[in-house]
Amino acid sequence: MNDSVVDMKSSVPGNSFAETVRTTVGRTVVGQEVVVERIMIALLTGGHLLLEGVPGIAKTLLVQAVGRAVDLQFKRIQFTIDLLPSDIVGSEILDTNTGNFRIHQGPIFTNLLLADEINRASPKVQSALLEAMQERKVSIGDATYELPAPFLVIATQNPVEQAGTFELPEAQLDRFMLRHRLTYPTPEQETEVVRRGLELKLKRQGDGAVPMTAFDAIDDSSPFHVKDLTSAMEAVLNVHVSDVFMRDCVELVTLTRSHPDIELGCSPRAAIALVQASRARAFINGRNYAIPEDFLALAEDVVLHRMRLTYEALAQGRRGEDVLSDLLTALA
Amino acid sequence: MSLVVYILTVFTMLGATDAQPMAEATRGIAGHVTIEVEQGMLRGRPDLDLDSPLLIRIAAVHSRPEGGFLFDLEFLGTQPGVFDLREVLVFSNGASTAQLDPIPIRIVSHLADHSASDLAMTMPPESTLRGGYVTLLIVIGVVWILVPAIVITRRLLRPRPDPIVTPRGPTLAEQLAPLVEAAADRQLTIPEQARLELLLYWHWQAALQLDESRPEAVARLRRHDDAGQLLRTVESWLHDPTTAAPTRDDIKKLLLPYGHVSTGAVS
Structure with missing residues (x-):
């Protein structure tokens, strides 16, 4: 195999952008290159990302590190059952000094919002967030406010401890451009994580001190700024998508609607997401055109959460990944 | 002649005075008799039923200090006549009681001859299980096993349909x-x-x-x-x-x- 032959158009600036972000994030987070790539795709396309993974695999740290690398304002909301829409969006508060109502903007007014364990909140709160994700503006009282640009929601779901959670319905899952499932790090990566943990010092506050955490070790220097991200987003829009590539994406989505094991196929939003995400991936990999490898690599993250298997298929032990494999084979 | 009759009568009365007095009971009413047995424990014959002319029950057994037992026997006659209780008794080991002295009893009836009476008032069942309950269970068990056995055997022996040949997709x-x-x-x-x-x-x-x-x-x-x-x-x-x-x-x-x-x- 010739590993050096990756992409022929390495002069495209996306490669350096991606490499710099990867390097910056890599100083804080060990491994998880695929997740970093998915977050960058979400950033570059303005799509939202749903991360699924067990606790303790650096989801929050990763998102915060990527946000810091691109100099984005970052906020985090821990979703709980008693959370209210106004806790996210904001509310009108009576100012006792002036006797007038003033607007208190909620944590949604940020560039990068981490919605931790989104399935723990009530459907009303989920809907409020998902509506804001879609429209990129919120209403507080009688006024409507635009959300900052860029605006990206990265939500997390915990696949275990499902008691007392509200599973996101397919219609709301469809709002997420990508859903990525995180896995445990390899033993080598985990060893490196532990080693880095040993290097953390004390953080002194006055005469006292607390142990530093990985969050304290996030590199504060931002190699890029929001305007760089905007330029990169513009560059992504210039990535060429051939008719052949578009046919592949549309055909894949169309096949989900006729496969006997699929009860609910993908919406046209899936094809749009697949093409847009593939463009961003091509840009990240230094190409100015998308190739089948892009949509094949992203198919699982774009398609699986948008389709629902039949009861019979589930009873036979079929998984979404198995059906997707059938679909990819049937594309040719 | 009258002297001979007198002597016989006296002799009979003397003999009757020395012999065991014959217990008597009315048909259908329990009578009691107590006997002394030295050879061992008694029990009623196990094959007696309501059709037997005489039924017996050992009401009580008393052990004698000098050895042997006193048996308080309760009997019930279904037909009039003179019977020997030895015929309805056996030793506890199943041995015959013929070695015992006769235990005569008399069952009398106060009804007129040929008068219809049913002592046990038993009604014949409308239907009977011919062969008995155990036999019936065995038959049910055999059928229970036979049905699936037949079904499985028939399926095994049934000619298999030709396998469905799905057209091979193009390579x-x-x-x-x-x-x-x-x-x-x-x-x-x-x-x-x-x-x-x-x-x-x-x-x-x-x-x-x-x-x-x-x-x-x-x-x-x-x-x-x-x-x-x-x-x-x-x-x-x-x-x-x-x-x-x-x-x-x-x-x-x-x-x-x-x-x-x-x-x-x-x-």
């Missing part, structure tokens, strides 16, 4: 060859171009026996020494807007090895 090579030939003759349509490109990937994945998923295999194939060059060239033709469209000769030359390939032929 990768069979799908690829016409597209390669068409590409040499004319401009392929967009779907044909897309299928040709993906078939080349699938063909190489099968030929190189890459077991990973399609996406992983494609990423690997693009970097493969043999497959990579072809696949990247096709990729460049189909997707890179800066690459000049290939001539028919270029296409022919590139795809020549794939016109007659069979899966696995390429190593």
